[in-house]
Amino acid sequence: MFIKNIKSLKFDLSLLITSICFAFIVLTLQTNFAAGKTKAKLEDICWIFQHQPNWKRSAYKASNRWKIPVNILMATIYQESRFRSNVKAKTSSAYGFAQAVDSIWAQYKKSRHIPHANRRNFNDSIDFIGWYFDKVIKRYKVSPHNTQQLYLYYQLGLYHRHAPVSSKKIASKVAHLATQYRKQLDQC
Structure with a gap:
């Protein structure tokens, strides 16, 4: 039972890390898009x-x-x-x-x-x-x-x-x- 909990914990931790990485990538893309949009507006x-x-x-x-x-x-x-x-x-x-x-x-x-x-x-x-x-x-x-x-x-x-x-x-x-x-x- 202890080993099963550890495997479950590893899976949960892996899922959490993957989710954080995905969220970071999405946030970075949105920020870069917003920055480009702002630059274009400030050049107008x-x-x-x-x-x-x-x-x-x-x-x-x-x-x-x-x-x-x-x-x-x-x-x-x-x-x-x-x-x-x-x-x-x-x-x-x-x-x-x-x-x-x-x-x-x-x-x-x-x-x-x-x-x-x-x-x-x-x-x-x-x-x-x-x-x-x-x-x-x-x-x-x-x-x-x-x-x-x-x-x-x-x-x-x-x-x-x-x-x-x-x-x-x-x-x-x-x-x-x-x-x-x-x-x-x-x-x-």
Whole structure:
């Protein structure tokens, strides 16, 4: 009887392990599908603005203030945080929608006289990106439509001299998304 119980226990344990593995595989497939679906939606600026009308107002407000096209501001946020407010960098103090580091964020708050600006606030973050791009444009005479150059300075800092190939590839992706967003904005 004892041996029979052990065999039954082994069978039950085997069934349990198989069930757990199956559930894990199903969950993984669902998660990957959801992630792909979300990515596609976040690459659709019309969908974003339809579901986040306050973001649309903030984006156009920042665009008008800093004379930077909405599509470039939004492509930058996509690249930096995928529109997530609580993202924190592992190797720096970069945080929030704009992934702004502490020192530059402090400069922004001081120069804009916004002591309570918050990196988790979309309005503050998109205004920060416009402010930063405005600094790049004034200092280096970069066109406000040159997404790739603007993003390189955003990613590497105002004083970078040579951009690594990996940074150029990322900047190229941001420029491609900005172009896609611009075309979508004509349709929505």
